[in-house]
Amino acid sequence: ETTGKVITCKAAVTWTIDAPMSIEDVEVDPPKAGEVRIKIISSGICGSDNHVLEGDFKVPLPVILGHEGAGIVESIGEGVSSVKPGDKVLTVFLPQCRKCDSCLHAKGNCCLKEDVRHPVGLMLDGTSRFTCRGRKLHNAFGTSTFTEYTVMHEISVVKLDEAAPLEKVCLLACGFTTGYGSAINKARVTPGSTCVVFGLGGVGSSVVLGCKAAGAARIIGIDINEEKLARAKALGVTDCLNPRNFKKPIQQVVVEMTGFGADFSFEAIGTIDTMVAALESCNSSYGVCVIIGVAPEKSQLAFNPMQLLSGRTLKGCFLGDFKTRDHVPLLVDDYMKNKINLDPLITHRLPFLKVNEGFDLLRSGKSVRCVLSF
Ligand code: CND
Ligand code: ZN
Ligand code: ZN
Numbered sequence: 001e002t003t004g005k006v007i008t009c010k011a012a013v014t015w016t017i018d019a020p021m022s023i024e025d026v027e028v029d030p031p032k033a034g035e036v037r038i039k040i041i042s043s044g045i046c047g048s049d050n051h052v053l054e055g056d057f058k059v060p061l062p063v064i065l066g067h068e069g070a071g072i073v074e075s076i077g078e079g080v081s082s083v084k085p086g087d088k089v090l091t092v093f094l095p096q097c098r099k100c101d102s103c104l105h106a107k108g109n110c111c112l113k114e115d116v117r118h119p120v121g122l123m124l125d126g127t128s129r130f131t132c133r134g135r136k137l138h139n140a141f142g143t144s145t146f147t148e149y150t151v152m153h154e155i156s157v158v159k160l161d162e163a164a165p166l167e168k169v170c171l172l173a174c175g176f177t178t179g180y181g182s183a184i185n186k187a188r189v190t191p192g193s194t195c196v197v198f199g200l201g202g203v204g205s206s207v208v209l210g211c212k213a214a215g216a217a218r219i220i221g222i223d224i225n226e227e228k229l230a231r232a233k234a235l236g237v238t239d240c241l242n243p244r245n246f247k248k249p250i251q252q253v254v255v256e257m258t259g260f261g262a263d264f265s266f267e268a269i270g271t272i273d274t275m276v277a278a279l280e281s282c283n284s285s286y287g288v289c290v291i292i293g294v295a296p297e298k299s300q301l302a303f304n305p306m307q308l309l310s311g312r313t314l315k316g317c318f319l320g321d322f323k324t325r326d327h328v329p330l331l332v333d334d335y336m337k338n339k340i341n342l343d344p345l346i347t348h349r350l351p352f353l354k355v356n357e358g359f360d361l362l363r364s365g366k367s368v369r370c371v372l373s374f
Pocket of ligand 1: 198
C-alpha cells in the first residue's frame with residue numbers, strides 16, 4: 001500500500017541537455033488536492049521531447065521528460081472526482097479545466113490553466129513532486145512520463161476504457177491525436193481533396209491517416225528520409241517527394257504537380273523553412289495550411305503577406321484541436337472499434353531503461369514511434 005506515502009522509483013532525469021538522460025532513483029511525493037499519482041505503463045517518444053534535448057525548446061532543468069504516456073492511477077488527491085485508483089489513463093500536456101475562457105468556448109482547446117508554450121515545469125501551486133539526490137526536479141509539460149510514477153493535475157488526465165491496451169493507446173496521448181486531429185478538426189479536410197504533408201514521423205504519419213479518413217483523393221508526402229517515404233505509402237500517401245532530389249524549391253514542385261497548389265497543407269517537422277514551404281504549397285486562393293511542428297525558440301516566421309491576401313488560410317493547433325478530456329476518450333472508442341490502426345506507427349519497442357536508445361532511433365530516422373514499456 002503506497003497511498004499517502006512517498007514512492008521511490010526509477011526515472012530518466014535530464015540534468016543537462018548536453019548529456020544523455022541518466023537513470024536515477026527519484027522520490028515521488030503523494031498527490032496534493034486536485035492531483036493524481038499515476039503508475040506509467042507505456043510511453044511513446046515524441047519529436048517535442050527531442051526538441052528539448054537538442055536545445056530548440058527550452059524548459060526548466062533538471063527535468064523528467066516524456067508526455068506521450070499511458071498508465072494506471074495509483075492514488076488521488078483531495079477533491080479528485082473524475083478518476084479513481086486502478087483507472088487506466090492517458091497523460092496529456094494540454095489540460096481541459098472546463099472553466100476558463102478557452103474551455104468554455106465551443107472552439108477553444110488551448111486551456112488557459114497552463115501556458116504550454118512557456119512551460120514552468122511545476123505544479124499549479126508552484127512546487128514539484130519529484131526529488132532526486134536532494135534536488136527538486138521539474139516536470140515536462142505537466143506530464144513527465146519517463147518515470148515509473150508521475151504526478152499530474154486531474155485536469156490533464158484522460159480516463160480510458162478499461163479494456164484499452166496501454167502499450168498502443170499511449171500514442172493517443174500525443175502523436176496520433178495531434179496529427180489526426182489537425183487534418184480532421186483544424187484543416188477539416190474534404191472528400192476528394194489534395195493534401196500535402198511535410199514530415200512523416202509519428203505526427204506527420206498521423207496527419208496522413210487523418211487525411212485518408214476524411215476522404216482525401218491525393219496525399220503528397222514530403223520527407224528527406226527515404227525510409228519514411230516508403231513507409232508512408234502503406235498509410236495512404238499517394239505521391240512521395242524528397243526535397244533533396246530537386247533543384248527547385250519543393251513548394252514549386254508541389255504547385256506544378258497539383259496545377260494550382262494543394263487544398264490542404266501540413267507542417268509536421270518544426271523548422272521555419274518547411275513552414276514557409278508548406279504555406280506556399282497550398283492553393284493561393286483557397287488553400288489551408290496547418291502548422292503543427294514546434295519551431296526553435298525565438299524563431300520568427302516571415303513571408304510576404306500577399307501570400308495571404310490572395311485568400312490562403314494559415315492556422316495551427318496543439319493536440320489536433322481536440323478538447324482533451326472530452327474528445328480523446330472518443331478516439332479511444334474509435335480505436336476499440338478498429339476504426340483507428342496504430343500498429344503502422346509503432347516501429348520499435350524498448351524497455352524504459354533504454355530510453356536513450358529510443359532517442360537515437362528517432363534522431364537517426366529509423367523509428368516512427370518507439371514505445372517504451374515499464
Ligand atoms: P519526428 O522526428 O518523428 O518526425 C519529423 C520528420 O521530419 C522526420 O521523418 C524527418 O526525416 C523529417 N524532416 C526533418 N527535416 C526535414 C526537412 N527539412 N524536410 C522534410 N522532412 C524533414 O517528429 P514527430 O513526428 O514526433 O514530431 C513532428 C513535429 O511535431 C515536431 O516539431 C514536434 O515538436 C511537433 C509536435 C507538435 C505537437 C502539437 O500539439 N502541435 C505535438 N507533438 C509534437
Ligand atoms: Zn508530442
Ligand atoms: Zn481551461
